[in-house]
Amino acid sequence: MKFTDIQNLLQDDITKTDKVLVEHLSSDVALINQMSGYIINAGGKRLRPLLLLLCARATNYQGTHHHLMAVVIELIHTATLLHDDIVDESDMRRGKDTANEVWGNAASVLVGDFLYSRAFEMMVKPESMRIMELLSKATNEIAQGEVLQLLNCQNAAITEAEYYQVIKRKTAVLFQAATQIGGILSEVDEAQERALKDYGLHLGNAFQIIDDVLDYQSDSKTMGKEVGDDLSEGKTTLPMIYALENTSGKDRQLLEDAINNADNSKIQQVIDILQSVNAFDYTREQAQKSADLAKQSLTIIKNSDYKDALIALCDLSLQRRS
Numbered sequence: 001m002k003f004t005d006i007q008n009l010l011q012d013d014i015t016k017t018d019k020v021l022v023e024h025l026s027s028d029v030a031l032i033n034q035m036s037g038y039i040i041n042a043g044g045k046r047l048r049p050l051l052l053l054l055c056a057r058a059t060n061y062q063g064t065h066h067h068l069m070a071v072v073i074e075l076i077h078t079a080t081l082l083h084d085d086i087v088d089e090s091d092m093r094r095g096k097d098t099a100n101e102v103w104g105n106a107a108s109v110l111v112g113d114f115l116y117s118r119a120f121e122m123m124v125k126p127e128s129m130r131i132m133e134l135l136s137k138a139t140n141e142i143a144q145g146e147v148l149q150l151l152n153c154q155n156a157a158i159t160e161a162e163y164y165q166v167i168k169r170k171t172a173v174l175f176q177a178a179t180q181i182g183g184i185l186s187e188v189d190e191a192q193e194r195a196l197k198d199y200g201l202h203l204g205n206a207f208q209i210i211d212d213v214l215d216y217q218s219d220s221k222t223m224g225k226e227v228g229d230d231l232s233e234g235k236t237t238l239p240m241i242y243a244l245e246n247t248s249g250k251d252r253q254l255l256e257d258a259i260n261n262a263d264n265s266k267i268q269q270v271i272d273i274l275q276s277v278n279a280f281d282y283t284r285e286q287a288q289k290s291a292d293l294a295k296q297s298l299t300i301i302k303n304s305d306y307k308d309a310l311i312a313l314c315d316l317s318l319q320r321r322s
Helices: 003-009 011-025 030-040 047-058 065-087 099-103 105-123 129-152 160-186 190-217 238-245 249-260 267-276 279-300 305-319
Strands: none
Touching: 003 011, 003 047, 003 305, 011 030, 011 047, 011 065, 011 105, 030 065, 030 099, 030 105, 047 065, 047 160, 047 190, 047 305, 065 099, 065 105, 065 129, 065 160, 099 105, 105 129, 129 160, 160 190, 160 238, 190 238, 190 267, 190 279, 190 305, 238 249, 238 267, 238 279, 249 267, 267 279, 279 305
């Protein structure tokens, strides 16, 4: 199953979700409309809202709140990207200038706040205290993850366990919220809700681990950003953690200096060292383990095309190039 097959399976839901998204981005402040349209139309697969729609359908949801909640997930995600680009001083995302590059940091912070607040305004509509509690907690955890990542910047001594703490909060919790909400809307039993929650967590981990490989192994045209961006921001991701544990002497010193100084001027030498100690193979193996756990989590979910799509996304997340 290809990603386009999954989109075709959900075409009606995606069309209705896009309509809800456009409706709720509307504002009488012209700059908000302008920036929101630019960000939302910048591309991307909208994987997180897609996961919510799939989980709702896989558990036989018959209502319409899944469109609304998919938009909430997308708005929260987009707001985090806006703020991330400011913190990371990024000027390119998905092959386009970032919003902060076009309009400046102040406008990007404030529009990010608008997207967050609009998401919270929308999430009350299903009148589910569980959903509101879940999303409030997830948003708080994402913020904590970003702060934790900031504290870990230019630190070549962080451990694999500390790395997983960051990616769980920074990435996986929003995947987890999306998949769990699909089950909550369908009023599934506790075991099925736990299965969907676990699926989202493990898939989110796999997705981020592959992201961290691609930062070194992809190319700027495919990724829509520069190769080695993580290194230039002083981020110690899993390939680097593994390489630091398996090098010594001049090679280790070069890696430590690159991280501690947030310097990617020797990016090809860094990549060569990571390649020589099989850091990319190791990292992809860890992503595969997380993807396998995600698949296993779905065992108790009834077989359907939607479940097949959820399983396929585990493999597609590992195979992607951007």
